[in-house]
Structures are given as structure tokens and as C-alpha cells.
Amino acid sequence: MTSFSIASPCTIPFPSRSTISKPFSSSFNGIRIAHYCPPSALSTRISHTITSSSSTVVMMAKREEELKEIRTKTTEQLNDEIVDLKGELFMLRLQRSARNEFKSSEFHRMRKRIARMLTVRRERELEEGINKRLSRKLDRKWKKSIVPRPPPSLKKLQEEEAAAEAKEST
Secondary structure (H helix, E strand, C coil), X not given: CXXXXXXXXXXXXXXXXXXXXXXXXXXXXXXXXXXXXXXXXXHHHHHHHHHHCHHHHHHHHHHHHHHHHHHHCCHHHHHHHXXXXXXXXXXXXXXXXXXXXXXXXXXXXXXXXXXHHHHHHHHHHHHHCCCHHHHHHHHHXXXXXXXXXXXXXXXXXXXXXXHHHHHHHC
């Protein structure tokens, strides 16, 4: 008689059904084999991930602050800031294509901020009772009404260059 032993992630004997908390599964030559760990083994893994990701808790607080700040703005202010941020995002893409130095983390940060603003704007539309179809129609109209303007970073750069030229000419 042949017996097989399969090593599971937990080094304990197979528990009874009453102590099973969460199954871990793996596959072995097409056969599905489930491994079970007791709650004590899971709690050590979970507590390890919670303690190692303490910075995530701080990020959540910053995100809440940012959302409160966004919600205090009017819809017109939100629209203006969305246009500015999209312009900044475009400038970052230009810098990347020109192989200039830039912070790659800014892409993610700006896209997230734009998404939060668009979410708040949509929440306000829902409160007003604007359905999805009308919202898209208004969004198209708003996009057509946008007057192209340089993003704030480009304006700042142009002002610095003008100041440097004025300094050189005097």
C-alpha cells in the first residue's frame, strides 16, 4: 500500500471542519488540492501585513483631506482645475517624450487627482438628478467650450524666462 504526503503551507495536521477558517488552494498535475490553515496561522500572516504597511494608513488620511478640499470647491473651480491638471499631464508627457528629467510618480498622482475631481463632479450631477445620458451631453458641451490655455507650470516657466531676459537686458 502506497501513501502520499503533501506539504501544506501550514505545518499542522489537517483540522476538523469546525476549525477551518480559510482555504488555500494549489494545483498539482491538474488535480485541485485544498490546504487549510487554522485561524492562528492566518492571524500571524494578516498582522504581519498590517504592521508592514503602516504608511498605507497615512495615505488614507491624506486622501480624505484631499477629498474634503475638493468637495469645498465650486463646480466651476473644479472644472478649471481639471483643465489645468490635464494640461500639466500633457506637459509631463511632452517631457517624457523629449527625454527630459521629470518625476514619473507625478503621472499617477495627477491622474488620481483628476479622477477624484471628476467623481465629485459626477456626485453633484447625481444630486441634481442629471442622468447619465444628459451628463455625457453636458460633458461634450463643456469640453467644446474649453479655451486652450497653457498649464500653470508653463506659465510659471514663461514668467521666469521673461524675468531672466529682463534682468539680462538691464
